[in-house]
Amino acid sequence: xxxxxxxxxxxxxxxxxxxxxxxxxxxxxxxxxxxxxxxxxxxxxxxxxxxxxxxxxxxxxxxxxxxxxxxxxxxxxxxxxxxxxxxxxxxxxxxxxxxxxxxxxxxxxxxxxxxxxxxxxxxxxxxxxxxxxxxxxxxxxxxxxxxxxxxxxxxxxxxxxxxxxxxxxxxxxxxxxxxxxxxxxxxxxxxxxxxxxxxxxxxxxxxxxxxxxxxxxxxxxxxxxxxxxxxxxxxxxxxxxxxxxxxxxxxxxxxxxxxxxxxxxxxxxxxxxxxxxxxxxxxxxxxxxxxxxxxxxxxxxxxxxxxxxxxxxxxxxxxxxxxxxxxxxxxxxxxxxxxxxxxxxxxxxxxxxxxxxxxxxxxxxxxxxxxxxxxxxxxxxxxxxxxxxxxxxxxxxxxxxxxxxxxxxxxxxxxxxxxxxxxxxxxxxxxxxxxxxxxxxxxxxxxxxxxxxxxxxxxxx
Numbered sequence: 001x002x003x004x005x006x007x008x009x010x011x012x013x014x015x016x017x018x019x020x021x022x023x024x025x026x027x028x029x030x031x032x033x034x035x036x037x038x039x040x041x042x043x044x045x046x047x048x049x050x051x052x053x054x055x056x057x058x059x060x061x062x063x064x065x066x067x068x069x070x071x072x073x074x075x076x077x078x079x080x081x082x083x084x085x086x087x088x089x090x091x092x093x094x095x096x097x098x099x100x101x102x103x104x105x106x107x108x109x110x111x112x113x114x115x116x117x118x119x120x121x122x123x124x125x126x127x128x129x130x131x132x133x134x135x136x137x138x139x140x141x142x143x144x145x146x147x148x149x150x151x152x153x154x155x156x157x158x159x160x161x162x163x164x165x166x167x168x169x170x171x172x173x174x175x176x177x178x179x180x181x182x183x184x185x186x187x188x189x190x191x192x193x194x195x196x197x198x199x200x201x202x203x204x205x206x207x208x209x210x211x212x213x214x215x216x217x218x219x220x221x222x223x224x225x226x227x228x229x230x231x232x233x234x235x236x237x238x239x240x241x242x243x244x245x246x247x248x249x250x251x252x253x254x255x256x257x258x259x260x261x262x263x264x265x266x267x268x269x270x271x272x273x274x275x276x277x278x279x280x281x282x283x284x285x286x287x288x289x290x291x292x293x294x295x296x297x298x299x300x301x302x303x304x305x306x307x308x309x310x311x312x313x314x315x316x317x318x319x320x321x322x323x324x325x326x327x328x329x330x331x332x333x334x335x336x337x338x339x340x341x342x343x344x345x346x347x348x349x350x351x352x353x354x355x356x357x358x359x360x361x362x363x364x365x366x367x368x369x370x371x372x373x374x375x376x377x378x379x380x381x382x383x384x385x386x387x388x389x390x391x392x393x394x395x396x397x398x399x400x401x402x403x404x405x406x407x408x409x410x411x412x413x414x415x416x417x418x419x420x421x422x423x424x425x426x427x428x429x430x431x432x433x434x435x436x437x438x439x440x441x442x443x444x445x446x447x448x449x450x451x452x453x454x455x456x457x458x459x460x461x
Contacts, residue, residue: 025224029195037188045180052172060165069162073104074146077158087152091116105161108148115156195226202230214241253429268307272300325373325437329366332406332459336360336399339408343378344397347385353394360399360406365459367406373434377442380427381410381453388415388451401459405440408455414446428453 059065080086080097088110098106098118108116145157201219208216218234221227275297279290340356348354389395393413400407428444431453435442441456 026195026226029224030192033188033191036191037184040187041180041184044183045176048179049172049176052176053169056165056168056172060168065165066162069164070146070160073101073160073162074148074158076101077106078148081148081150085151087150088115088154088156089152091150091156094118103163103166105163107159109145109157109159110154198222198226198230202226202233206233209237214244268300268303272297272304275300325370327368327370327438329460330369331362332364332367332401332457333358333360333362335367335369335457336406336408339378340397340399343382344395347382347395350386351391352385352389353391354397355394356397358399360401364401364406365404365461367457367459369438369457373437377431377434377455380431383427384451384453385410385412389413390415404459406457406459408457409452411450411452414449414451416449431455 077094077097081094084093086093091108094106094108094116095118098104104118106116106118107114145159148156148158150156198219198221205216205218209218214237218230218237220230220234275293279293279297336358340358344354344356385395389412396409396411398409400409428442432442435455435457439458441454443454443456445452445454
């Protein structure tokens, strides 16, 4: 029973593969090319054979033409009998001659008896009982019989039928089949040439892409499997170009970041070095002055530590994969309330004015977030507000639902007395990366002395 099931399973698999083959558009195109080419080839081959056979029959199936062939073969037969010394007793030796001349039929008569027939072999015993020809028929005087002189001096009558022209039938059939095959190949090649040219074009375009020229587009034609293949290659080419552009942008952003961080780190380091050199001098004897320089040195050390922490956080977030971070559902309403009411309390305690609006409803759905990373975003925003926002102008915080997204906007007036080395934007770059990990967006705007950040988080029902 097990072997039966195996055989049945293999049959099902083969049938399934055959069905899949006939589902493809390219297969049907090939079948249509074969059918059309075959019909034309069979039609042309049939016409060639039909007219060829008719021509041969009209040209050779004629009494005068047959007479010419019969005379030629009788001369050859008489010469063969003379050379081989064939008598009426050894008449069966003519079998060799008839075998060599396959398109000739012979019947030889003597004394009103059939002594030889090319279709049979007559022995002496059979000759004695041979069927007599009607005595009323004068064989020797018949115009359709030929005289054959045997080696023993006797004379026999020969009834000959020549089908010599039959060999041309084989030539006609061979020519007809050959022409049919040629026509099939020519028509099939012409019908399929467009596909072959398209395949060759794709091959050349792939060679160009292989050479490094990714800007060269792939030609897309048709909706069959070859067209789908070309479409896939073109999409892959565009994806590679897009990834290369993104990689270049990321490399450029990292380069600019490293340059900015180097500049931002060099400034406090230079100042710190100057303070330490002053403290190292022996002429400073005032204890208050020494404490002052020590405090300034500690302040610059804290700035350097803060910059290094931000840089570490950026590269930590940059190396994360969005598929690996753990996210959990949080109601959009609760998330907005936490962002607006809880996270901004510290700013209110420090004297900042907060103007908040929450337009999110409790039934609006959930947001998939990672609390650790989301707190980093909020901490960066709060840190920027503490550094750059005016205390005498309100900070506006608004949470709204736009389509299927929770949108949080935070706007503040910018201080006018900022140190030129104080901002490096690494915190905002980190926020942008974190929101991408959440399948969301992070945008920042600055216009007319006002700075705005916009956080976009997807909402799922």
